[in-house]
Amino acid sequence: MWRRDGAEVVLHVHVEVQGAREAGFEERLFVYFSRLRDRYGGSVITLAVLADDDPGWRPGAFEEEIADHYLCHRRPTVKLLDFAEPARRAELEASTSPAALVVLAHLDALATRGAPEARAQAKQRLTRHLYRRGFDRAAILELYRVLDWLLELPADLERAQQALVLEIEEEHTMPRVISAVRIAAEDAKKEGLEQGREEGREEGREEGLARAVLVVLEARFGQAPPDPLVARLRAGATKPADLEAAAREAAVTPSLEAFAAWLEARRG
Numbered sequence: 001m002w003r004r005d006g007a008e009v010v011l012h013v014h015v016e017v018q019g020a021r022e023a024g025f026e027e028r029l030f031v032y033f034s035r036l037r038d039r040y041g042g043s044v045i046t047l048a049v050l051a052d053d054d055p056g057w058r059p060g061a062f063e064e065e066i067a068d069h070y071l072c073h074r075r076p077t078v079k080l081l082d083f084a085e086p087a088r089r090a091e092l093e094a095s096t097s098p099a100a101l102v103v104l105a106h107l108d109a110l111a112t113r114g115a116p117e118a119r120a121q122a123k124q125r126l127t128r129h130l131y132r133r134g135f136d137r138a139a140i141l142e143l144y145r146v147l148d149w150l151l152e153l154p155a156d157l158e159r160a161q162q163a164l165v166l167e168i169e170e171e172h173t174m175p176r177v178i179s180a181v182r183i184a185a186e187d188a189k190k191e192g193l194e195q196g197r198e199e200g201r202e203e204g205r206e207e208g209l210a211r212a213v214l215v216v217l218e219a220r221f222g223q224a225p226p227d228p229l230v231a232r233l234r235a236g237a238t239k240p241a242d243l244e245a246a247a248r249e250a251a252v253t254p255s256l257e258a259f260a261a262w263l264e265a266r267r268g
Helices: 025-040 080-084 086-094 100-112 117-131 137-151 155-172 178-199 203-221 228-236 242-250 256-267
Strands: 012-018 044-050 064-065 069-073 077-079
Touching: 025 044, 025 064, 025 069, 044 080, 044 086, 064 228, 077 080, 080 086, 080 100, 100 117, 100 137, 117 137, 117 155, 203 228, 203 242, 203 256, 228 256, 242 256
Parallel strands: 012 044, 044 077
Antiparallel strands: 064 069
16 A cells, blocks of 8 residues: 555555354454564454444453553444434435445345345345445445345345346346346256256256256356357266256356366366
């Protein structure tokens, strides 16, 4: 980073995201800080992000005094629950930062525990918000994965959510996001399973899984996987467990080339 006077400096930043109240939290962060400082010198700072659901838990500085020796480790701390207040939430909703959407999804996940209908409404609202922010395709793919993870829905509500996603994509002329192909992938898998049962052989299941992988790749990257990659998939992943691993990798791989490299590594 660069200082205001233009000087370039190296700064090591330790960010601790804490999801629940913890006794001894302040001392643990001091221990982390001291060990990092011992390793990297005086260019280390510690930041705490409190993602728990306890409004009253606000750990302060770590302090220790023995005889004439006094020690204090104070660090910047952010309590995500504070952003649930209307004025602070409005700040997040007005922001174009991807982090703002992640915090909104986290707050909605906390607020809708045990309330699937309310969670579905929150996910729909944030999905519309995601597309209105003007993010590029890669950012939409990654951020929607976060929404899927934090705001998981029962199967019936998830299908309604996917219908909404497709509607929004048509409005914004955007490509499909990862979870929007889940239905197609599952349908391909089911078709393969049914074919396998009808024909009494395992190949039907494998074919359904392989098709599911190809559906996800095509939807993510806007083009059909090249023939060499398809052949490599069928040659390198011949068991259901291998194909299921390939389906998981297809959902997170950054490119078709990276997926091909992953297949090669699995074969090795």
